[in-house]
Amino acid sequence: MKKPNKILNHLKKQIQNEKKNNQIHAKITYIHENKIHVSLKNPTKIPKNTQIITHHIKGIITKNNHKNLEIKLTKPHKFRLHDKIIIKNIQNETITHKLEKIVSQIENNQLNEDNLETLQLLQTQINPEYDTNITYYNHKLNKNQNKAVKKALQTSKFHLIQGPPGCGKTYTIVNLIKQLHKKKKILICSHTHIAVDNVVEKLENIADDDILRIGNKNKISQNNLKYTIDEHIKKTPEYSEIQKYKDKIEDIKSLTNKSSINNDPLIIDNNCESIFSRLFRKLLPTNNKTTNYINEVSYDENSIYELECKISNIENSLNDTIVRNVSIIATTVISASSFLIENVEFDYVIMDEASQVPLYLSLIALLKCEKFILIGDNMQLEPIHNNNTSMYLNKSIFTTLLMLYPDNFTFLNIQYRMNQEICDIASNLYYNGKLKTYDKIANKKISVDNSSIFVDDSPVVFIDTGGVSYNEARINRSCYNKFEAEVILSIIKNLIDNDIKCEDIGVISAYRCQKLYIKKLLEDNGINDVEVDTVYRFQGREKDVVILSFCKSNNGVLSRFESDFISNINQLNVSITRSHYKLIMIGDLDFLTHALNIKKLIYMLGSFNVIHLSDMF
Numbered sequence: 001m002k003k004p005n006k007i008l009n010h011l012k013k014q015i016q017n018e019k020k021n022n023q024i025h026a027k028i029t030y031i032h033e034n035k036i037h038v039s040l041k042n043p044t045k046i047p048k049n050t051q052i053i054t055h056h057i058k059g060i061i062t063k064n065n066h067k068n069l070e071i072k073l074t075k076p077h078k079f080r081l082h083d084k085i086i087i088k089n090i091q092n093e094t095i096t097h098k099l100e101k102i103v104s105q106i107e108n109n110q111l112n113e114d115n116l117e118t119l120q121l122l123q124t125q126i127n128p129e130y131d132t133n134i135t136y137y138n139h140k141l142n143k144n145q146n147k148a149v150k151k152a153l154q155t156s157k158f159h160l161i162q163g164p165p166g167c168g169k170t171y172t173i174v175n176l177i178k179q180l181h182k183k184k185k186i187l188i189c190s191h192t193h194i195a196v197d198n199v200v201e202k203l204e205n206i207a208d209d210d211i212l213r214i215g216n217k218n219k220i221s222q223n224n225l226k227y228t229i230d231e232h233i234k235k236t237p238e239y240s241e242i243q244k245y246k247d248k249i250e251d252i253k254s255l256t257n258k259s260s261i262n263n264d265p266l267i268i269d270n271n272c273e274s275i276f277s278r279l280f281r282k283l284l285p286t287n288n289k290t291t292n293y294i295n296e297v298s299y300d301e302n303s304i305y306e307l308e309c310k311i312s313n314i315e316n317s318l319n320d321t322i323v324r325n326v327s328i329i330a331t332t333v334i335s336a337s338s339f340l341i342e343n344v345e346f347d348y349v350i351m352d353e354a355s356q357v358p359l360y361l362s363l364i365a366l367l368k369c370e371k372f373i374l375i376g377d378n379m380q381l382e383p384i385h386n387n388n389t390s391m392y393l394n395k396s397i398f399t400t401l402l403m404l405y406p407d408n409f410t411f412l413n414i415q416y417r418m419n420q421e422i423c424d425i426a427s428n429l430y431y432n433g434k435l436k437t438y439d440k441i442a443n444k445k446i447s448v449d450n451s452s453i454f455v456d457d458s459p460v461v462f463i464d465t466g467g468v469s470y471n472e473a474r475i476n477r478s479c480y481n482k483f484e485a486e487v488i489l490s491i492i493k494n495l496i497d498n499d500i501k502c503e504d505i506g507v508i509s510a511y512r513c514q515k516l517y518i519k520k521l522l523e524d525n526g527i528n529d530v531e532v533d534t535v536y537r538f539q540g541r542e543k544d545v546v547i548l549s550f551c552k553s554n555n556g557v558l559s560r561f562e563s564d565f566i567s568n569i570n571q572l573n574v575s576i577t578r579s580h581y582k583l584i585m586i587g588d589l590d591f592l593t594h595a596l597n598i599k600k601l602i603y604m605l606g607s608f609n610v611i612h613l614s615d616m617f
Helices: 005-021 090-107 113-121 143-154 169-180 193-200 222-227 229-234 239-258 270-283 288-325 359-366 397-404 420-430 482-497 512-524 560-567 569-576 596-605
Strands: 024-032 035-040 051-054 057-065 068-073 084-089 158-162 186-190 211-213 328-332 346-352 369-376 409-411 460-464 473-475 478-480 505-509 531-534 543-549 579-587 610-612
Touching: 005 090, 005 359, 024 068, 051 090, 084 090, 090 359, 113 369, 143 158, 143 169, 143 409, 158 397, 169 186, 169 193, 169 346, 169 369, 186 193, 193 211, 193 222, 193 328, 193 346, 211 222, 222 229, 229 239, 229 288, 239 288, 346 359, 359 369, 359 397, 369 397, 420 460, 420 569, 420 596, 460 596, 478 512, 482 505, 482 512, 482 543, 482 579, 505 512, 512 531, 543 569, 560 596, 569 579, 569 596
Parallel strands: 158 369, 158 409, 186 328, 186 346, 211 328, 346 369, 460 579, 460 610, 505 531, 505 543, 543 579
Antiparallel strands: 024 035, 024 084, 035 068, 051 057, 051 084, 057 068, 473 478
């Protein structure tokens, strides 16, 4: 099979760019314990809470102020004021290392035939075959959900499932997994831990011993911690032996810490025993007690090392056994090359949120399987743009294959989330009118006893702020609009008066400053449980009532980011499809309708669903 030179060349270029650009040169300007401030020669967009490494010490970005960073280091350091340091993004470093491995495997012919076929079908059209002798039907699934599972079972290589908002894609995935797991080894992966956990939590009819959840425990849902490798190990007969060795280590450490030499202020560094012991004997006069103590510490550390080796050997053996025996392994796409499963080949990879996974990242998981099923929606959020890679590699794996194989996908066409009026907007704008609403949800609305100009039981309303000088204030590259925020506060108070729970209300904005301003305003008014967030963080979430704040008015010029958001059909689609029963949008219509998708949205709403604030003043 031919070498996939197109992908290979793009990957090499990306690796080169990543290595070059994943270095932030900085000078330390302030030190207090494990917190440091650094000054940069050039500004960086590295976000807050990013994990970094500098000179072998890990840390977290706690503040980014254009050309100044605040960093909290995870352990003691020896940095001094005015030291010059290089900061690297740990995740970028990890991804680069994984991509280098893929390039090496391609160049050294270390991939098997299934892996090479995966790479080839990304470059050259190789249509999969479908075994029509395989049948499937579940009366609990609708027609297209059944079709999606059947096609996934029949395919010789891959199948795509397009799941618009509320169409039961997770339910479909779970039913597919239940058909496969008794005979096949499956890797479930996704762009986020939340999406992975969402699938795993619904596998309740599958034995716990048959599922392994890999990832940082702090990011795994409480319900799924029982599937982690540590919990699997606790169920084995060998676990008692591990605990026995760990108890011995603690006993040795405890005894060592209590030892003393005639109350002399002598401290032996347990991490440097052999070198320190020799230096100690040469540099200090020693008596028998000192010599005995040094020998005792040396003996204790050797004992600890031997016990730790025994524990490590047992755990490594158990890890291999557990990974080999489970049929379902679940993790994020990035962690699909975890040391636990680095050399594991799967029968199937099932990738959720595949429309958010760029092609280059998807290879980490897809080069580990015979067949793969991608679930996503090219009309919802796309991968965040990576300046270090090409447009080809940054395009989502879902969109890439959908464009190459337009006949190899199943469209889930019935949604179970939204009132029909809300659904119809998304259906006509983004799905060619093919997205239908389940009968029992079609006419559901919020219950309103105390209606107001802004709040009644109508499913959709647009509040037009044009002509009343509701202009935004700018902060660096972001902005906030206190006038829109006040309207939102008034709406939420009215919703609460109508017994709508705070946790059933969501507020979405494209701008972080607007999000923070609204949250603070609500908190100042004693409202703490309304979720306020940006579009990207709201993907996968849903609320009874959603309020969408566009923030921008006709004051000033649109930045590239602002223009991209207002005209981005994917972000608008996600925003309007988060609500069950009521969608409230707030913005300046004259300004916003410069974007064609907003213009179409307003046309669909009709004049009866638009409130012009200028008519009220």
